[in-house]
Amino acid sequence: MNSPIIQSESEQAKAIQARLREANQTHLLAHWHQLDDQQRELLLEDINRINLAGLSGLIKSHVMADRPFTLPRDIRPVVCYPARPGIDQVGLYADAVKRGVSLIRRNKVAALTVAGGQGTRLGFDGPKGAFPISPVKSKPLFQLFAEFIRGTNRRYGADLHWYIMTSPQNHADTVAFFEANHFFGLRPQRVRFFRQGIMPAFSMDGKILLDQKHRIAFSPDGHGGSLLALRRSGMLAEMAEAGIEHLSYFQVDNPLVKAIDPLFIGLHDMTGSEMSSKTIPKVDDLERVGNFVIGDGKAMVIEYSDLPDELAHARDANGNRLFDAGSIAIHLLSRRFVERLTADEAHFGLPWHRAVKKVPYVDERGRRIEPEKPNAVKLESFIFDAIPLAGKPLILQTIREEEFSPVKNVTGVDSAESSRRDLNRRAARWLESAGHAVPWREGEPDGLFEISPLLALDADHLREQMSTPPRITPGGAHYWE
Numbered sequence: 030m031n032s033p034i035i036q037s038e039s040e041q042a043k044a045i046q047a048r049l050r051e052a053n054q055t056h057l058l059a060h061w062h063q064l065d066d067q068q069r070e071l072l073l074e075d076i077n078r079i080n081l082a083g084l085s086g087l088i089k090s091h092v093m094a095d096r097p098f099t100l101p102r103d104i105r106p107v108v109c110y111p112a113r114p115g116i117d118q119v120g121l122y123a124d125a126v127k128r129g130v131s132l133i134r135r136n137k138v139a140a141l142t143v144a145g146g147q148g149t150r151l152g153f154d155g156p157k158g159a160f161p162i163s164p165v166k167s168k169p170l171f172q173l174f175a176e177f178i179r180g181t182n183r184r185y186g187a188d189l190h191w192y193i194m195t196s197p198q199n200h201a202d203t204v205a206f207f208e209a210n211h212f213f214g215l216r217p218q219r220v221r222f223f224r225q226g227i228m229p230a231f232s233m234d235g236k237i238l239l240d241q242k243h244r245i246a247f248s249p250d251g252h253g254g255s256l257l258a259l260r261r262s263g264m265l266a267e268m269a270e271a272g273i274e275h276l277s278y279f280q281v282d283n284p285l286v287k288a289i290d291p292l293f294i295g296l297h298d299m300t301g302s303e304m305s306s307k308t309i310p311k312v313d314d315l316e317r318v319g320n321f322v323i324g325d326g327k328a329m330v331i332e333y334s335d336l337p338d339e340l341a342h343a344r345d346a347n348g349n350r351l352f353d354a355g356s357i358a359i360h361l362l363s364r365r366f367v368e369r370l371t372a373d374e375a376h377f378g379l380p381w382h383r384a385v386k387k388v389p390y391v392d393e394r395g396r397r398i399e400p401e402k403p404n405a406v407k408l409e410s411f412i413f414d415a416i417p418l419a420g421k422p423l424i425l426q427t428i429r430e431e432e433f434s435p436v437k438n439v440t441g442v443d444s445a446e447s448s449r450r451d452l453n454r455r456a457a458r459w460l461e462s463a464g465h466a467v468p469w470r471e472g473e474p475d476g477l478f479e480i481s482p483l484l485a486l487d488a489d490h491l492r493e494q495m496s497t498p499p500r501i502t503p504g505g506a507h508y509w510e
């Protein structure tokens with residue numbers, strides 16, 4: 030005779046079985062009889078996390094079919110605010126900086142870091158934000174952002190909030206990492222962690238995969254999941270309460286990012302933009318970054334893989350690349366925009382993107398299979414798909430060497446190696462622009478150079494902060510804070 034709990038659980042199981050039948054997913058209970066009570070409970074919990082009602086449609090449209098991206102009929106280049114103002118924009122940019130600083134001083138801006146990704150390419154054992162990156166001190170990514178926020182607080186007399194999105198998979202490790210490091214000198218109350226949503230992985234024929242006999246193979250639902258996660262976690266409400274108006278969004282893998290940028294914030298606020306983005310000129314026609322375009326009259330990002338070759342190679346009358354605005358995943362979002370987008374979850378508008386990946390799974394005979402080839406479909410939503418939904422979206426150009434060098438891989442392009450090198454080069458350039466000579470050898474700074482954001486947030490700031498010449502030894506390691 031079953032205990033009452035198991036009794037009710039098996040009733041629940043029966044109800045779930047009926048729902049699974051409708052959704053064509055009964056295989057999830059294939060190993061039920063081999064599970065103990067606790068495992069059964071876990072499996073039911075996992076199944077309950079899935080929105081089974083809408084599943085069949087989603088599988089048909091996004092899992093089974095590789096629905097090609099529908100290109101807008103009319104695609105034009107975007108008009109961006111330049112990195113350096115033209116003569117007629119000098120006043121506007123100066124006003125924007127003032128406005129940005131005023132918003133920062135009043136804590137109307139918060140930083141938002143998306144750190145829920147799986148970082149499979151880097152293969153680091155731990156949350157990606159814990160990856161050591163700075164050239165001299167090997168500070169982890171999270172520490173550089175924390176110091177940027179502290180440096181900003183110090184410079185402007187602010188006390189900014191920092192929201193960090195984790196995934197269920199890396200949440201505990203991320204929080205523990207901050208605790209072990211005393212929040213890198215930030216007030217713990219100001220650092221707010223929230224978890225993103227998850228999606229199951231599907232076999233190519235539309236079946237949800239089991240990671241273990243009693244666990245579903247879930248993965249994070251993409252950085253676009255940050256918007257709903259902000260609402261579900263109560264963070265949006267908290268932001269409203271704290272009077273936060275804008276969110277400075279960046280990814281955990283870009284140590285060069287200006288986590289809080291007065292000019293960008295000021296332009297975003299003054300123009301009434303609901304979502305603003307930074308762009309850089311592409312290095313070549315086919316660079317693997319998203320492309321900002323105006324598609325059927327709306328600003329949007331078209332992924333490199335979706336931009337037709339003839340557009341990628343198109344030139345204007347002066348021979349310049351026509352579609353040259355690369356997306357670097359740095360945005361500002363107005364809190365009210367996020368509130369509006371997420372007000373009705375059933376009609377939340379970000380589309381799913383399909384990716385075919387290798388996902389280990391348990392087969393119908395209960396064997397765990399480590400696939401050698403991509404075997405599964407994962408669905409993710411992307412933050413840039415919110416741009417066409419935003420009022421008055423604004424795009425500001427910036428300088429790659431100053432602000433973008435992501436850590437995606439171990440070596441090669443967009444790697445820990447290239448990012449560390451770019452941090453080193455940037456520090457050397459800042460020193461030179463502050464009037465201090467730096468030795469170079471074969472095109473690289475001769476030595477290691479690291480400037481903590483606690484000392485300076487950009488080159489101009491360093492000039493103010495470092496008037497006496499620093500001691501520099503060719504080939505040596507140099508650090509200032």
Ligand code: UTP
Nearest residue numbers: 143144145146147148149150249251252280281
């Ligand atoms: P990437 O697309 O580079 O993915 O994420 P990733 O998971 O970090 O790395 P790979 O592809 O597995 O090697 C870009 C940014 O978006 C965040 C990541 O943490 C990173 O800051 N992200 C991505 C999330 O927060 N959640 C997600 O579901 C996906």
